[in-house]
Amino acid sequence: MAAPSPSAGSAPLLHLSGIEKSFGSVHVLRGVDLEVARGQVVTIIGPSGSGKTTLLRCVNFLESYDAGSILIDGKEVGYRDLARRRVRSERDLARIRAETGMVFQMFNLFPHLTAAENVMLGLRKVRGKSLREAREIASHWLGRVGLGDKLDRLPSQLSGGQQQRVGIARAVAMDPKILLLDEITSALDPELVGEVLDVVLALADEGMTMLVVTHEIAFAREVSTEIVFMSEGIIDTQGSPSALFEDGHGSDRFRSFLSRFETHRRR
């Protein structure tokens, strides 16, 4: 299948324009424009405090944005009246959020529910599936992430890597248009990172559209169709992995950010 080309006629799946956000007096996002086409994997890297996670959380309106617009499939995410910044109703927000999947740094599994129940909750209460259907879908996806034998375990009975794979299954089982991954390996022991990233790579291979925030540069290079480097609330550098890593494109700031990883690895 050919990669969808961003032609004039086909709008991108996700379209961010002029996103600004402040926490009190701290201007976290200072005007971010970004497009993600269907089937693309766009990865955001950058130093901590650069606004990556905040930007990601704006996409499903876990954070509000003070200026700019976010469109998913041409539909504004957070506001029913952009000019007056009137936030959508709770019901509309829920409906829109159901179209995006999110995986969190701290997993955020529901501790009172088993692995299967974690995946089934959205299927039952949001998608309105029957118990049997939801159970089947949950068992399918938990099988896909290698946890087919852990359906009835509670999160507290799973390792960090296993919990995060449940987190991924919970998100993709909802059949989202786009998957948001927020530093999903940062809280994991190093030996557990691989099993989680493998799952993400497999999803990318199947054409799942993703917006990824990560500190794993090597992984970003492997999985991404496009890499975005954020610094101080703006997109500093953007390009394909080959342009940035092989051809040496990008701002000085980006090059020096990368070199920190290189020296680290050499030691």
Place this chain on the structure above:
Amino acid sequence: MLNAIVYALPFLTTGLFVTLIVSLLTVSLSLVLGGLLGLVLVYGPTPLRWLVRGFSDIVRGIPILVLIFFVYYALPVAGLNLQPFNAAVLALTVFKTAQVIENVRGAIGSIPRGQMDAAKAIGLTFPARLTYVIAPQAVRRFLPPWINGVTDAVKGSALVSLLGVSDLMHSIQQVIGRTYDALPLYVLGALFYFAINYTLSMLSRRLELRYSYIRE
């Protein structure tokens, strides 16, 4: 001493019944009211939050006894005349409601923020997030301090005897008034209160076990 106790028992059963009724009313009314107001305190719009905050702070800063006398002796000035029994239940309920509000706030507040985020992210509406994600976790954290507070309510209910409500405490004093033999009666009263509260404590332990999903 045993004779005195056996003599007193029949007189105390009605009082015991009244104490149980007062406690039951107080506890159930405050559970409903405090639960609702607690949700307002955590999730409500700012002005309402301030109102609940103010109510809770003021009530918790006043001794129950003062609250009871206030409802019985001061409210009539404002045109609200209550029977001793009703005044007592109202005062105790107000007092207990403030506690329940804080129990609810504490229980919900100790749930990591990420739980709400994850529940939002899968597209659950606010009521669904509360019902399926927040409440099951909050109940478990709510129960231990709440049941502690229930025993407080039972003990505090002894103060309604001061309004002339014939509860357990009041009946004890009446029997003492007839027999002039205080010690056995107070021992008996203490045993009654202890029996009620010990039962509640055992029940609370059972409930806690039932709601603990983090099994070792």
